[in-house]
Structure formats: structure tokens, C-alpha cells
Amino acid sequence: MSKSDKYTTIHYHKYLELDALLSLQKPRSTAAGETAHDETLFIIMHQVYELWFKQILTELDSVLLLFREERVREDNMHTVLLRLRRITTIIDLLIEQIRVMETMTPLDFLDFRDYLFPASGFQSVQFRMVEATLGLREEDRITYHGKSYKIVFTEEQQARLHDIETGGSLFELIEKWLERTPFLRFGDFDFLAAYQEAVDRMIGHEQAQISNSQLSDSMKEMRSRMVGDSSTYFKHVLDREEHERMVASGEARLSYDATIAALLINLYRDQPILNIPFNLLTELLNIDEGLTTWRYRHAQMVMRMIGNKIGTGGSSGHDYLARTAEQHKIFRDLHNISSLLIPRSSLPDLPPAVERGLGFHFRNT
Amino acid sequence: MSKSDKYTTIHYHKYLELDALLSLQKPRSTAAGETAHDETLFIIMHQVYELWFKQILTELDSVLLLFREERVREDNMHTVLLRLRRITTIIDLLIEQIRVMETMTPLDFLDFRDYLFPASGFQSVQFRMVEATLGLREEDRITYHGKSYKIVFTEEQQARLHDIETGGSLFELIEKWLERTPFLRFGDFDFLAAYQEAVDRMIGHEQAQISNSQLSDSMKEMRSRMVGDSSTYFKHVLDREEHERMVASGEARLSYDATIAALLINLYRDQPILNIPFNLLTELLNIDEGLTTWRYRHAQMVMRMIGNKIGTGGSSGHDYLARTAEQHKIFRDLHNISSLLIPRSSLPDLPPAVERGLGFHFRNT
């Protein structure tokens, strides 16, 4: 095909390869001579899911490429954001699609269920690739009968998954990008020190207000204890050694420096230079939350379709899926940033030099 | 494949023909050596649409088959209802999917738009089949440059469309089914006479109440005129000759008898025997409304993508699509039944014999 090809014409039907596409639905019940009406729906449902998984992978791969450049170019960040947002939009659609599956009743499913054995959603390599590309590691996964999730795949597929798992996931690239944030120490402004001071001041102020308030003694004590807990919590989390211990033990995953950078971005997100980084972190939460909801809704649908019986893949589908919903969350540490935030009114003001540094400088010269 | 095939195993990947499915995305920009990132999305979007169209056609064809049986079996009606409802659910998803398309910006579309020429959604034969199967006739369609919508299709596709258009659409089968409703004359109960009497009584009563009310004279006049208009309207619509004139002129499509049956079903829908017929008519409205919304949202999306410029198919896409939204509605006459309804409090009571006739009779003998 040459570049001038844009001047050859193409028909919609050919462009989309519809002859091939629409011949790929091959109900097994039909082949066996006892067509189950709903098997076509079942096939199309899953083919559509796989097409969307391919699209998500396409977007993720492009994002990884942009992030892998030696120096992440600022003018790529907007593109990254738009592509992550597209993934969220697609996941929303995947969730809605469960409603279509729910139009199939358990009795209708039984008409062809036996033909599927032992095929199952566990065997979707693309979905595993999506999870792995985002950053889910083999050790994070809930095991099924104590075996690697990879055993249902071909060697070639296993190799692809292995490459993804060892090649630098989005989680790792985001972590490195956060660690590179140049704003943590800025001239003589030390963000962490200023933040800790603000936390202390805020907590002292609150304790004083509680003492002087009209609250009953038991209420005073309760609120006071809450404030005290917060204080301990902040100290605990912001301690580098403590943090590293948590990472080592698996309680946290994101490195200390990346965590602090994410905190800074959340607190000062209104600074123009931090708008896009903030939106980007938000989008990672959206993707994580979307996938969690999808897994959960999927588990509900399976429950509805087959009750507590084991799925076609030989697993008690509902329980497994319901457990993965939350456990396979990837950017959990970013969710936890919320518990470190302090009110804007307590935020340390940025020194003017820093504030200028974080703004846009349009120099028309 | 033999019946025992349900005891051969199958892998998810093979069952869904994923090797083939995932190789059918062939961006023309890539072939030409200047990959446009968003072309993959564009292809997958449309392939997913076509898969859903196939599913809708599968459901519609099965419904037509059930309706074509000499005597529509009552115990098929529930199945018909569930399948129509599935179509509505799928259309809801098609509408949601427009959000995914909207993540593609006009500038991104421009990167590969030239490669598509003259491919266009006009060339989706499956969508035309959906419309024709529901009951859209060639003469109902908004013409484009005064030519048949069929000219963009192959001879074989044109033949298929022709067969559908002449083979008895869902509209026609529903019309015949309504005409067969046995309840219009029931022993010595004449529904239409009773209904017209009720309308007259209701209107007389309302006029009296208006006269006796505390309303200002101008308000009395306005309300009175409204009631009078209603009266004229009812007389007009319920007149067989007038109705047939409207059908002849194209102002209405549904036959007189079918219209009256639909009216009866709406008014007495709480009678057990009319539950499913009522739900079925409602579902036809849902499908019609869903497709209308889809066309309208599609038109908006095209406007956003290319403004007022002509589409890749050489049409001013937005205007054409926006006009089809409402014009290609199929069950318009069922929507209009609403304007014939009268309040339950004015409804003629069914004679006890009729009421028993419309209930369930469980005879445990």
C-alpha cells in the first residue's frame, strides 16, 4: 500500500472486514444440532469485550511508550491524560454491558452451558494483559487452587504476560515519574518540613478549640482522641523508615518519594503546572475504580446466572470474582493519599518565588 | 460435529475465534505508513456496532418467526417480550457507546479521515436491515440526493433488503396480531360503543364543572375550548372512514382495527390477559424511542467531529442524521394512542362476564 492510497476508495463493509467479522460467531449448540437461541448473544457479548480489551491495550501501550521516553515531554502529558480518560470511558461501557448479559436468564444459559466446558473468562489473556500492564503482579493475584493464573495459557501467551510483568508497568513508570517531581525541594523551601509544621499547627489548634468548646466531656474526649489518632497517623506515614518497612511488608507499594510527590500534587493542584499531574493521578483512580466495579458487577452477574455452583471453568466463579474486585486494585496507595490531606486553610503558603515557578510564564519577546 | 461434542473440551480463546477476531483491525493509515493512533478506535467502535446489529437482527428474526406461526401461541409471547426487551437494552448500550467515540477529538479524526473516503455509516447494510425488519419502508426514508438508499449496496445486499421489505415486517405482524384481538366485541359488550359513551360522558361532565367553577371568564373559555378540542379529536380519530382516509394519505399507518385494539389494551392493561400485550406494545415504543435517541446523539457527535462540513460519505451528515432521528420512527401510531386515553375513573366498567374472560382461570381438576 502506498501513501497515495488515501486516494483509492474503500467501502465501509470492506474497511471493517465485515464478511470475516460476522462469520466468527459459531454456536457449539448449533454445530451439535440443538441450537440454543442465546448462545449467539453469549458469543457476541464476549467478542465485544475482547475488542474493547484490545482497544484498552492499544491505549495503555501508547501511554507506556510516552512515559518511557528518557525525559517525559510535558506536551505529551495532555495526550496521556486524554488516553487514560478514554480507557475510563470504555470501562464504563463494559460495566453497562453487563445489563445486556443479564437479559439472559439462568434457564436460557443452561441450554448451552455444557458446550462451553471448560472455557471461561479466566482464559482471557487480554484481560490479564490489561491488569499486568497497569501494574498487577503475579504475587498480587488471588490464586485459584493454589496454581499460577498463567497455566490456562499457551507458552507464547505466558511469555507475553511475563514480558509485561517484567518490562515496567504503568504503576512503575508513574512511580518513577512522581519520584522525579522537582518541586519537593525548591530553593530554600522544603515542602515536607512545611507540611509537617502545618499538620502540627492544625492539630494543636483543633485540640485547643475542643477544650474551649461547649461539648460534653465524653464528646470532648471522643473528638480529642480522633484528632490524636490523626496526629499519630500523619507522623507514622510521613516517616521514611516506617514507610519503607510498610513497603517491605507489602502494606504499601508506592515508594516514599513518590508518595510525598503525590501528596504535594494533591495539595497544590490549583497551581497551573500541577493541573495535568493532578488530573492524571485522578484518572488512574478512575480506571482502578472502574475495573473494581466491573469485577464486582461481573461477580453479581455470575451469582445470578449460576448461583453458588461452580462455573464452566471449574471455579466457584462468584466468590473468586468478588474477592478479586477489591484485591486486584492497583493504585491503592493513591487512594490513600486522601487520608493525608489537610484543609486548604491550614496549607502552608508557597513562597512567592515558588508560586511563580509553578505558574505559566508567557514571554512574548 | 456430533451431539457428543458437548463432551469435547473447548478453550475460551478458540471458542470466541480470537485469533481471527483480533486480526481484523487494519488501519489504512498504518498501511500507508503514517499511523494515526485513533484509527484503531474508529475501527473497533464500528465493528462493535456491527456485532450488536447482528445480535439485534438475530433477536428480531426469532421474534418474526414466532409471530408468523399460524396462530401466535400464547406461551411464546413472554419469550417475544424478553427478546424485545433485550433489543432495548442493547440499543441503550449503543447510545452509551457514543461517549467512547466522543473521546476522539476532531483533530485526531483528521489524522486519518481522508483514508476513509467514501466509506460511511450509510453503507451499513445491517443497520438498514434492522430498520426494514422493524417496518421502515423505502418510501418512509428520507432520501439522500434523491436516490434510493440502496445504491450503496451490492446486488446481493439489495436483494436481501428487498426481501425484508416485502416479506412482512414486525410492524405488519404486530398490526395483524392486534387486528385479531378477540376482545373488541365480547358477548353483548361492544368496546367501542362503551368507550365513546364514556368519552361523551366525561366531556359533558367536564364542561359542566367548568361552568360551575370559580374560574375567570377567560379561563373558563380557554379550558372549555380545550375540552371541546378533545371532543372533536376523539370523534375524528374513532371514525373508521376518517381513519382510512388518514392511512391513505400517509398521516397514519396502523389500520383502524389494530388502532382500536391497541387502545383497548392500553385502557384495560391491568386485566391479567392483557398484561403481556401491554408490555409488548410498550417495548415497541422503547425500541423506537431508543433508535431515535441513538440517531439524534449520532447526529450530535457528527456535528462535533466535523462541524457542518460534508461527511466521508459525501453527505452533510449532521443534517441528514438529525432529520432521520424523528422521521424514521416506525411505531408512531402507537405513541399517539396516548392522546386517546381517558382517565380510569371515566372508564366503562367491564361486564362481569368479560372481566372473568380476561382473567386467569386456574382449574385444578
Add this chain to the structure above:
Amino acid sequence: MSKSDKYTTIHYHKYLELDALLSLQKPRSTAAGETAHDETLFIIMHQVYELWFKQILTELDSVLLLFREERVREDNMHTVLLRLRRITTIIDLLIEQIRVMETMTPLDFLDFRDYLFPASGFQSVQFRMVEATLGLREEDRITYHGKSYKIVFTEEQQARLHDIETGGSLFELIEKWLERTPFLRFGDFDFLAAYQEAVDRMIGHEQAQISNSQLSDSMKEMRSRMVGDSSTYFKHVLDREEHERMVASGEARLSYDATIAALLINLYRDQPILNIPFNLLTELLNIDEGLTTWRYRHAQMVMRMIGNKIGTGGSSGHDYLARTAEQHKIFRDLHNISSLLIPRSSLPDLPPAVERGLGFHFRNT
């Protein structure tokens, strides 16, 4: 107000009591002189939720009334179905509404969070009433700090909750209605016996097919064991004594007779007389699933807003909400019916007399 009131005019603004309605948003941060922009959203979000809860209660109360009539009238069942379906539609909207809440960032919430103490969604008496009316008993609830969920309410509210909990919930009314199903024994047709025979035949047939198949020995063994497990399961569940033991121990809640009736309705749902009962059971699952999803999404939102810190109500909101999502499911036993279904091809044919009994009898005499 007299009946003639329909002839006095009313303005939209007055009808909706907008002067009062729009004056009920009273941000505490504003009262304290430091307006937090997002507090208005927070108030309106929750007021909208409460308005919808009122609507759900209105529908539920009307459904309970219809079910409480000595003999549930068949021509009310369609109304019941439409109202339950409306509840599902409203719950779908409640779920969507979480997206609006998610436009509030954690930092924005912090601006007024302290003013809310200790107000919390735990204190929504209407939501508790919805759960209780559906059938959630006090003992089913996850306790919070080991105390009754009622302690946050006024005495009058507690009394209302108590009345609901002891007055016959929807669960109980549905259970009684199922138990009254007259189809279980029908002339000389004994549904349960026929069903058990069909299960045995089906299982025997499957075992034979597995033995004769080309499967590897280990596969044969695995499939055979699965079939065997099914067999045990069916025997187990269909045994009245065993069932009663499960109810006594809390493993199941729905009575044996009601369970068998629900099974019959699911298996023979295509019989006209069972259409509405089947749709009604389906709608109960939809409501249950909708509330479950709402609780789960709510938990996710709380996690996002405040991380792992305790909520304004003093609870670790996310964990509590996430646990209630599944635990507060009410019609769990209806979900489990799915695991008792057998393929239509194995279903015992109904004797012709029974089949006639389940159809419509339109007698035009």
C-alpha cells in the same frame, strides 16, 4: 380543598413548593463565615437521595398493601410489577448519582468536613426503612461497634422501624404468596416428584455420555465428579428436613415450600399464568442487586474521599459499607434458585391437563 379544585389553577412554582424547597440548603460553613463552595453540592446530593428514598418507600408501601389483601388479586400483580420496576429504575439513578459526588475532590470535602460531625449516612432513617420494608431484620445487619443500628435515631423513629420490622416485610409477604402457589400438586401431577425424577435421569444420562466420550481419563474423572456433586447438591437441597435445618441455622431463610414454588416458577416461566410471577421474582433480584451495587459504589466513593480514615459518623466508613454491600442482601435465596435449574430439554413435560390449566382461557360466550 374540594373536589372541584381541579378547576382552580396552580402555578408550577407553587405546586412544587419551590420557595420552601430552595431555602432548605443551609451550609454550616457559610453560617460560620467561611463558605466552602462544595457544601451546597453535598447538601443537595443528600436531599435528592432522601427524596428518592421517600419515593421508594411510597412504592414499597403500596406494594405491601396490595400483597396484604386476603387474596392477592391477580389484576393487581401487574401493578405490583410496574412499581417494583420503578424502584429498580430509581436505584439505577441513585447509583449514577455517585458520579456527581465524585466530582467533589477530597481536598474540597476537607473545607467543610469538620462542620458535619457527627452527621453521617448511618443516620438516614428512610434508608433503614427501605431495607427493613424489603425484609432486612435487625439480626441480619452488620453491627457497628456492637450496638444496635437504631441508637442514632429518635424514639419515634425507632418505633417506626420496629413497626416495620415486625409488621410483615416484603420478604415475608412474598414467601407466603409463594407458599400459596396452587401448582405444586395438580390433579395427579406431583411437581416435585417429576422434577426429582428428571434430575436423576439427567444425571444418569450425563454420566453415561462422559464414560463413552473421547475425554482423557483425568478429564472424565473431573467432569464425572462435577456431575456427582450436582447430584448430591440437588438431593441435599430438595430434602425438606435438611432445608428446615438450614433455615434454623440461618444458612437459608426462605421456607421449603416457597423455595419449591420459586423453582417451579423459574422452570415453567413460559406458561402464561407464570409470566408475571416470574417477572416479579426477577424484579426482586434486580432491586437486591441494585442496592448491593449502590452500597458497593458508595463504599468506593468513601474510600476515595477520605481514604482509610474514619468517617464523620466516627466509623471506618469504607470497610463497613463494603461489608454491608453483600451482607445486607435480602433475597439471597432467590438468587440461589439458579443452582437448582435443569435444562429445558430435561424438564418433565406437563400433562396436557396441567398445561391447559396454566394457559389463558378466553371464553367468548
Add this chain to the structure above:
Amino acid sequence: MSKSDKYTTIHYHKYLELDALLSLQKPRSTAAGETAHDETLFIIMHQVYELWFKQILTELDSVLLLFREERVREDNMHTVLLRLRRITTIIDLLIEQIRVMETMTPLDFLDFRDYLFPASGFQSVQFRMVEATLGLREEDRITYHGKSYKIVFTEEQQARLHDIETGGSLFELIEKWLERTPFLRFGDFDFLAAYQEAVDRMIGHEQAQISNSQLSDSMKEMRSRMVGDSSTYFKHVLDREEHERMVASGEARLSYDATIAALLINLYRDQPILNIPFNLLTELLNIDEGLTTWRYRHAQMVMRMIGNKIGTGGSSGHDYLARTAEQHKIFRDLHNISSLLIPRSSLPDLPPAVERGLGFHFRNT
């Protein structure tokens, strides 16, 4: 209320003013002694709409305030964006809410419809305020019976609407903000000249490629004519005098300078400094499109509810609403920017000095 108030406690029930809120549903049918079950739904539906309208107005007013500052502060733009996005999210919910209304059947509506006269959605002053605040002028509105839309409002409400219409709408503030864009002339870089040159080069190139292609003569002619039309179109639109003529005649509304700035922002949106402006323009399109869809769906719902009969407000509701859907669009000119875009490959490169000027400059000194 003093600042220490955050240390007085508040109950959820009191905070939300639930006693008052839940007593504002006063069905007229109940007052008249013939309760129509669905009237409560009707009231709650509309009260919820009005609460959301209040929220939209709250967001719009805050955005206007931020835009009215002498010099729009860059670090407010992100806040503006988040608030506009919230409005879009709310509008999505308003659209979804129509499904709840659609659970009310025409027959159910008839049970209380007479009581509403002449109340109607036309009388929602808040919705008119939303439209006016966005920028809809009185002269843009489709008139109803040739009278001002304001006549259904009180004098005080009319005055409020007048103030909004004359006080600087969002449209006007956006227009001024676009006109202030400093990037149109940048050192010796003249954006418009460079853009026009690029358009000419692109068109010449395309014409050459068409001539040299393998297309049939008629195809060549067709494509060539399309390209020619584009060329004319670009010239036409980019001519200041021609543009001013269009504004004067009402064909366009956005000023020439603002249009060119919007074009630049769309073309160079990847430049960091233009990210937020681009996202902001996109959000205005989203709001416009959302309101259009809402009006359209609303029109459909009215059609379904009352057919072609006149609404309670005395208008033929469906037709009026369907026409406003598109006609009351406010940022039409921003939609049309799409037709002015040219492919990135044809875009003039920015001189390095300009590119630096559009990037972030982080100076850690």
C-alpha cells in the same frame, strides 16, 4: 453562629432539614380526596430537577465570578474547569432521570393530570436562569404564541432574568477571554497568516494528488470539487469582514477574534499552556450537547405521555420542546470550529521561541 460552631454537633436529619423537605410533597389529587398514586412521583421528580438546577446555578455563578476578575487568574482556570465538568455530570444525571419519569404510563398520568392545570415546565424560572446565564438571549428563544417567555413569571422573577440577560453571560465572558488570548501575534509569528498559508499548501497538495491518482474521472471530479469547496469555505470564514457580516445577520455570534483564538487553541492544544483552555472549550460543548440531549429526550417523553395533545401549560409540548432542543444551543460557533481544523501534518510548525513560550518554565533558582 460562631466559628467555633464546627465543634457543636449536628444530626444528619437536622443538617438536611428533612422534616421540612419531606413535607413538601402535596399531591393535589390527595387534597381533592381521590389520591392518584403516581402524583407523588411526579412531584418528587420535579423537585429533584429543581434542586439540581439550583446546583447548576451555584456552579455557574461561581464560574462567572472567577471570569469577571479584571485579569482571569491562571490558577483559577482549573477550578473553572472542574466546576463546568460537574455541571456536565449533573446534566447526564438529569437525562438519566427521564427513565424514571417513563415508568409512569400515560394512563397513570391521566389520573391527576387535570389537577396540574396550567402548571408546566415552562414555568421553571431556574431552568430559564440556567439558559440565560450560559448565554441564551431572549431573541434567541423560540417564541411560544408570539409572546415573551417571561410572561409566566412574577415581576421579581422577570427582573432577575433581565439582570442575568444584561449582566454578562458565560458566553460573553468566554468571548472576551478568547479575544484576550495573547498568542495570535507572537514576536514575528503571525498565526493567521501561517495558518492560511498551510491551508493553501494543503489544498494544492491534495489537488495534485487527485490529478495523479488512479481514480475514475468522475471520482476525480467529485473529490476535486470537495477540496475546492473546502478552499472556498476556509477563505470565506477567515475573512474578517465576511465574519462581521455573518455576526450582524445572526448567522454567527462569536466575534472574529474570539473565533480565531478558539481555532488556535484547538490546533495547538498539546502545548502545555493551551491544555486547560482546550479542555475548557470542550466542556462548554459538553454542557451544550448535554442540555440539547436533555431537551430532546424530554420532548420524546412528553410525546409518549400525552401524544400530540397539548400539554398542561396549554402548549403542544412535544413540538415546542423538540424545536428548542437544537435552537437553544448556545455555543454553536465553538462546534463549528471543527470544520476549520486542518490535519496536524499540515500544521505550521511553531517557531522555537513560540514553542518555548507556550511550555512550562520551571525555574528552580
